[in-house]
Amino acid sequence: MKGSRILTMLLALVAIVAVAAGEARPAPREGVKLRVVATLPDYADLARVIGGDRVAVEAIVRGDQDAHFIRPKPSFVEMVARADVLVTTGLDLEMWLPTVIDKCGNTHVRSGQPGYVAVSEGINLLEKPTKLSRAEGGVHIYGNPHLTCSPVNMKRVARNIATGLIRNDPEGEAYYRANLERLLARIDERLFGKELPELLGAETLCRMAHNGTLVPFLQKHKLKGRPLADYAGGWLKAMRPLWGTALVSYHKNWVYFLKLFDLEEAGTVEPKPGISPSPKHVSELVTMMKERHIRIILAANYFDEQKIRMVASRVGAEPVIVPLYGGGAPEATDYFALVDLWIDRLLAGAQKAGMLSEDEKKPQAEAPTP
Amino acid sequence: MSESLHFLILQLSLLAVVLVLHTYIGLHIVRRTLIFSDLVLDQLAALGALVGLALGIGYATPGSYLVSTGMVLIGAGLLAGIKPTNPLIPREAVIGTLYAVALLASLLVGDKLSGGEAYVNKTLAGAMVWVSWPLVAVTVGVYAALLLFHYAYRDKFIALAEGTAAKERWWDFLLFATQGIITILIVPIAGVLLAYAFLMIPAAIAAMFTRRWGRAVAIGWGVGFGACAAGCVGSWYWGLPYGPTLILALGAAFLVAMGLRAARRERATD
Numbered sequence: 102m103k104g105s106r107i108l109t110m111l112l113a114l115v116a117i118v119a120v121a122a123g124e125a126r127p128a129p130r131e132g133v134k135l136r137v138v139a140t141l142p143d144y145a146d147l148a149r150v151i152g153g154d155r156v157a158v159e160a161i162v163r164g165d166q167d168a169h170f171i172r173p174k175p176s177f178v179e180m181v182a183r184a185d186v187l188v189t190t191g192l193d194l195e196m197w198l199p200t201v202i203d204k205c206g207n208t209h210v211r212s213g214q215p216g217y218v219a220v221s222e223g224i225n226l227l228e229k230p231t232k233l234s235r236a237e238g239g240v241h242i243y244g245n246p247h248l249t250c251s252p253v254n255m256k257r258v259a260r261n262i263a264t265g266l267i268r269n270d271p272e273g274e275a276y277y278r279a280n281l282e283r284l285l286a287r288i289d290e291r292l293f294g295k296e297l298p299e300l301l302g303a304e305t306l307c308r309m310a311h312n313g314t315l316v317p318f319l320q321k322h323k324l325k326g327r328p329l330a331d332y333a334g335g336w337l338k339a340m341r342p343l344w345g346t347a348l349v350s351y352h353k354n355w356v357y358f359l360k361l362f363d364l365e366e367a368g369t370v371e372p373k374p375g376i377s378p379s380p381k382h383v384s385e386l387v388t389m390m391k392e393r394h395i396r397i398i399l400a401a402n403y404f405d406e407q408k409i410r411m412v413a414s415r416v417g418a419e420p421v422i423v424p425l426y427g428g429g430a431p432e433a434t435d436y437f438a439l440v441d442l443w444i445d446r447l448l449a450g451a452q453k454a455g456m457l458s459e460d461e462k463k464p465q466a467e468a469p470t471p
Numbered sequence: 472m473s474e475s476l477h478f479l480i481l482q483l484s485l486l487a488v489v490l491v492l493h494t495y496i497g498l499h500i501v502r503r504t505l506i507f508s509d510l511v512l513d514q515l516a517a518l519g520a521l522v523g524l525a526l527g528i529g530y531a532t533p534g535s536y537l538v539s540t541g542m543v544l545i546g547a548g549l550l551a552g553i554k555p556t557n558p559l560i561p562r563e564a565v566i567g568t569l570y571a572v573a574l575l576a577s578l579l580v581g582d583k584l585s586g587g588e589a590y591v592n593k594t595l596a597g598a599m600v601w602v603s604w605p606l607v608a609v610t611v612g613v614y615a616a617l618l619l620f621h622y623a624y625r626d627k628f629i630a631l632a633e634g635t636a637a638k639e640r641w642w643d644f645l646l647f648a649t650q651g652i653i654t655i656l657i658v659p660i661a662g663v664l665l666a667y668a669f670l671m672i673p674a675a676i677a678a679m680f681t682r683r684w685g686r687a688v689a690i691g692w693g694v695g696f697g698a699c700a701a702g703c704v705g706s707w708y709w710g711l712p713y714g715p716t717l718i719l720a721l722g723a724a725f726l727v728a729m730g731l732r733a734a735r736r737e738r739a740t741d
Contacts, residue, residue, distance in 0.1 A: 165585040167588050172578075172582065377600075377712045377714075379600075381708070405586075405592075
């Protein structure tokens with residue numbers, strides 16, 4: 102009896118010490134960087150910008166990989182084991198991550214712990230399923246998790262990353278906040294230009310853009326005799342020739358991007374996410390594209406290019422195949438370069454497909470000078 | 472021409488040609504109980520395509536076929552050359568090991584490629600729904616040449632199957648090499664799993680009912696083509712993924728054949 106009581110107390114003590122060791126991780130000492138591991142390269146990019154000299158950042162997924170289907174490697178476990186902060190979507194995109202976290206033994210970065218940053222926090226997700234069934238294909242039960250394709254979402258992602266860095270390195274708070282504000286301002290300028298945020302406010306613009314009401318609003322309303330759309334700059338202005346255009350995407354990666362720039366997703370090559378198209382679906386898609394004169398197929402470059410080009414050739418459309426994540430192509434050196442690449446390739450595809458007028462063919466808005 | 476009719480004619484034309492040679496070679500494999508040799512060659516063809524991608528050679532291009540040819544010839548050499556004399560080591564164990572190594576090598580190479588997952592998936596699942604008439608024409612040409620070769624030397628190959636061939640290793644190598652050449656063409660189209668099904672299932676069905684070569688090829692081709700045609704129509708009508716539906720249709724035909732065979736046996740004993 103006495104022996105079992107001692108054993109129970111010892112076990113309780115061991116449990117308390119283990120939990121305390123996992124949770125109470127001291128902030129980095131001066132000169133020692135916060136180790137940040139991000140699942141996606143775009144999160145890593147934002148973490149580097151916000152964290153600056155105070156962080157050392159690594160990404161698990163390469164820019165040309167499908168984040169759904171990563172085979173966990175021992176090197177991932179080692180990476181996460183050493184991490185002070187783990188940045189992930191926090192939805193059901195990186196389904197391989199829980200295995201890696203379990204194996205690494207780093208309790209500090211488990212869900213709910215200080216080192217865990219779910220970047221989707223606070224983002225109003227699109228395409229929340231009404232019916233949860235495997236018959237619908239690879240359904241994402243919380244909503245579409247492909248957040249990175251909208252700069253509006255990435256502002257919230259940046260805020261969540263900053264919150265995580267501050268939680269784990271409170272001494273760096275002022276530094277992180279200053280970097281965050283500069284980053285958010287830069288995203289606003291690159292997305293809307295200079296004039297529109299001054300007129301309507303960046304947050305209002307972001308809210309409307311996320312809801313898909315921004316472009317119709319800009320087209321409908323005027324200021325000083327000019328449509329508000331004329332005051333748009335940056336990526337919004339660059340995409341103006343394609344506002345209201347219908348296109349087909351290979352997989353539902355692009356919903357946030359399409360909603361932001363008022364593009365219509367008329368169909369997908371994959372009828373249900375993760376399920377190869379049947380002959381009938383391909384035929385119906387081809388027929389629909391011909392009837393509606395849809396001339397662009399948008400796809401991430403980790404999908405089978407042959408299928409995309411085959412569908413495109415059957416309807417006379419242009420395949421626009423781009424990396425979904427930064428680093429997925431040599432030009433996509435950071436998130437801003439990545440969005441530039443998407444827009445440039447879409448416009449080039451539209452031009453080749455004969456969708457742009459002579460006026461619209463001139464070079465698009467350049468990036469503002471730093 | 473409607474999309475559905477165009478699709479059916481294209482697919483059935485390809486299937487009609489492919490199944491002749493696959494059934495014939497499959498009969499050799501079934502009779503010699505080298506069941507997994509085709510999986511080895513299919514996977515080596517796939518590995519060759521992935522290695523080609525790693526070398527900057529486009530998938531399903533002449534250069535890619537060349538690399539795959541090199542791989543399957545190595546595989547044909549190993550399959551012909553490795554014959555354990557120890558009765559405790561079945562030849563199928565060696566073949567199975569070769570398959571596992573080829574598959575894992577494919578996964579490792581695919582891991583390093585840009586878009587590697589898509590290519591690995593493609594080598595397994597194929598892209599038969601996306602075939603075009605030029606590809607059918609090339610396939611018909613190569614298959615016709617191989618059929619002629621096998622017809623010219625049919626006595627040698629049949630002797631090999633019956634265990635009476637002289638220079639066994641040499642004719643073994645030629646059988647595996649010709650089998651390998653058809654896998655180089657069919658794996659990019661149908662994928663490893665469907666290519667294997669094309670080779671094994673019609674031959675296995677035919678082997679249940681006759682030992683005569685001509686009749687076996689006719690039965691295997693007829694049943695295989697019928698099952699694939701049903702799969703083709705079913706995939707279209709029910710909107711099912713094409714390759715898996717063909718495999719299921721062939722599998723269903725195999726089960727029906729087994730049932731018929733069992734029923735025949737029972738009637739014979741009554």
